[in-house]
Amino acid sequence: MQNFNLHTHSVYSDGKSQPREIVEEAIRQGLTTLGFSEHSPLPFDNTFSVKSADMPRYVAEIAQLKEDFKDKIDIYCALEADYLTGVSEPFAVTKEKYHLDYLIGGVHLVVDPALRQAQGPLAEQIWFIDGPKWEVYDEGLQKFFGGDIRRAVRRFFEQSNEMIENEKFDIIAHFDKIKMHNRDRYFHEDEPWYRKLALETLDLIRQKGLVMEINTRGIYKKRYNGFYPSPWLMEEACKMGVPAIISADAHHFSEITLEFAAAEEALKKAGFRSVVNFKDGHFIEIGL
DSSP states (O other): OOOEEOOBOOTTTTOSSOHHHHHHHHHHTTOSEEEEEEEOOOSSOOSSSOOGGGHHHHHHHHHHHHHHTTTTOEEEEEEEEEOOTTTSOOHHHHHHHHTOSEEEEEOOEEOOTTTOOSSSOGGGGOEEOOSSOHHHHHHHHHHHHTTOHHHHHHHHHHHHHHHHHHOOOSEEOOTTGGGTTTTTSSOOTTSHHHHHHHHHHHHHHHHTTOEEEEEOHHHHTTSSSSOBSOHHHHHHHHHHTOOEEEEOOBSSGGGTTTTHHHHHHHHHHHTOOEEEEEETTEEEEEEO
């Protein structure tokens, strides 16, 4: 089973465990590599991202852990960078500022420039598609898109495509997460319009040479009954030659390898024979 996890959140963002606790559990489970990837700072108050003022302390603590445990596990410091059109700091600036090892790019907050108002809090103009409450998803769908699911989903993928085309990062997080709170209520993944949008984004991932994350969090948190992305997208990614990595998207030390065995089987069934890991500044291929 894959013995590394590069997508990990601690108390610095919306995780529930101290970084040292997570490292100790990773060593106990025999992991060779652990990457911390807090949600990147955002220019408005929220409960999930690391605060800008805490970034130096975060980077310093992970550096100290890397030194303390250098003979037992490889530790890396990263961010899960949130992309918001016209709002988020350029990823390359963030990476250089904090000397990060790698970046995961993701969209959790959808903003439609056509609906942005000059006045009013930014946080009130954003559709939050993530989190534990499907009611928030539903409310945003009505508030920002008048219940038009096709327009809303298209905007999610458009924003993802902007991120892929305009930002420099390494791994793309849960790139079809728009389906999580849908739960087959508003659309089905076999609908041609949806497949067209998802495949366009996947092809951009291929063109930019990004690593595609296979995210297990939906399953073990019981928020979705499958992986991000879905098996049919894994098959298409394999045909395209897009490299993959299994990620727990852990928010507690107990989650760092949950559903990894099932994810490996899904990748094998899709045709993959390897995943990638991060080592000394490079992604390396590891056989399944």
